[in-house]
Amino acid sequence: MSAEKAAAAAIDVRGISKVFQGAAGDSFKALDQVSVAIRRNEFFTLLGPSGCGKTTLLRLIAGFDFPTGGEISLYGEDIANLPPFKRPVNTVFQNYALFPHMTVGQNIGFGLEMLGKPRAEIATRVGEMLQLVQMVELKDRKTSQISGGQQQRVALARALAPRPKVLLLDEPLSALDYKLRKDMQIELKRLQHETGITFIFVTHDQEEALTMSDRIAVMNKGRILQVGGPREIYERPAERFVANFIGESNFLKGVAQPAPKAMVRVDLAAGGRLSLPQVEGVPVSGEVTVVIRPENAGLVKVKGADFTGVVENIVYFGTDTHLHVRLKDGGLFTLRKQNISGVPLGIALGEVAGIALAEGAACLIKD
């Protein structure tokens, strides 16, 4: 392998577009000039609402669809126009797509068989994969005779058996119930760690994305809005859409004025004044939006508060309590307070609440 190839990303997507032509001459732009580099051995997640283009991007990488424009390379090799059976990439499908006329073992061995591997090698590898997903005793079962969670494991084993360079996972956990999904999240992380294969995971579940990924690309309307680690995406969302889609956010309107040391002074419409660091792409004067996570705001006495409002609703969640506070400009602010057993909340409906922000809790955001 040349030095250049060794340095190449596992998957490099450059300026990919995909336009679907409708029957009535209309067209739908599923992907619009998307570029992203996915590193080797990375657990990379494409996150976004349905119809954002994440599955389309995955299908382009798998080869089920072909791009209208742009390039896709795998370890430096252009694959955008190769048929799927010529790409060293395997997929775990949303509803597993296990072959119903084959046993568990036959399903897992299918890829190797198609690659023309000798029978003995296939048998050994199938055994290894069954062990990896802890399903050895179910080898000769029909896929219709095993549970959803087990089917999920077979689908994983089948996709991993041919040792793909990249594994694509299309919302593989969405059909499982909550408890099983939690277990499989840990299982997937373990498999990725043990196999050292690059995983590209598609989901609309932000929690799943945050807990499993090394890096996340947040997508909307055929574009990638932000790429970064889970913490970066959560704590420093680049756009209002990202902040809204991942976790809960409060958006406050204000008027900005430039301040020294690359700071901005913002007079909030709800009252109060914040001093915030400048953010690229956000004007330093005029109307701006400030984003604040509910857990980064605290309840204080009115006197020392950054701004105030009237408590309109109190929702108990077990681990914490959400307070909905009506601000002076009419906006609703959500504040999350962690519950401690035996300690009262200290505020009641209709009372005026003082809200104080933690250091770095508020930041300017692109609308």
Added chain:
Amino acid sequence: MTTAAQVLERARRRDIAKRWLLSAPALFILFVAAVGPLFVMLLYSFLVKGDHGDVKYWQFSGEGWFNVFFQTDIFDDTVVTIADAHLSILWRSVKLSLITTFLTLIIGFPTAYYISTQPPKRRDLLVFLVTIPFWTNILIRTFAIQQVINNEGVVNTLLKASGLATSSIQIMFTDTAIFIGMLYVYLPLMVLPLYASMEKIDFRLVEAGYDLYATRYQVLRRVIIPLVKPGIVAGSILVFIPSLGAYVAPNVLGGGKNLMLATLIDLQFGKGSNWPLGAALSITLLVIVTIALLFYVRNASKSGVSGAH
């Protein structure tokens, strides 16, 4: 304990009685119109033939069955040879039916596949179009084909006009004509069951096949064909059985010269005036059909297990 069991038993019996009652009309028609005549036919095959057709009642003879397989010399009753004519017609019928089945499968498979990959609205329209030939009487349709393929028909006129042929190509009264006729008539019977099982295929399975390094041909052989096997078997049976007893196409398009089983049977009850032989030939046809059906049932139950998903 016993009372509970008794109640259940009574409910079960009531259920069974109700089922018999519901199926009674169908069973009645079946017995009167199918099973009854079948026994009459079986009886006739063992009777002595009448002088001008018909049979001599209650005079039993194995002659009808004997004549299916053997023939006696016209000049010498003691010289017995195997009835080449009957057996070759039997074999010819089976052969033509098998070829027809195979051809409808080869042509019907891509058709059904194409329909099943279309958007739902279009699919319904295409299935509807496939059934259109059923609206016209088979005899009229077959005569229409005759007009197309005869020496002065559309095909030959076009061939001559375009210079591809200098004189008419003889299609009528050949096996080719019979195939064309049977293909046309039986193709929908193949396409519909094929479509019915293809429509149920999850096309992600096809994608999964491609994803796991299977080429187009391997996906067809290892994924699609096993999944549509029930449709292939059903369609083949639906085409093979009526082909075996086909009467219209061999007579109208084949000219009744190259006999098939149905024409042979018809002869015995008509010009041949040999009802016992005709009856015995009919039963032979029935046996072949039954064997084909048994094959189907066995296959259907097998694929029923794998298809349970």
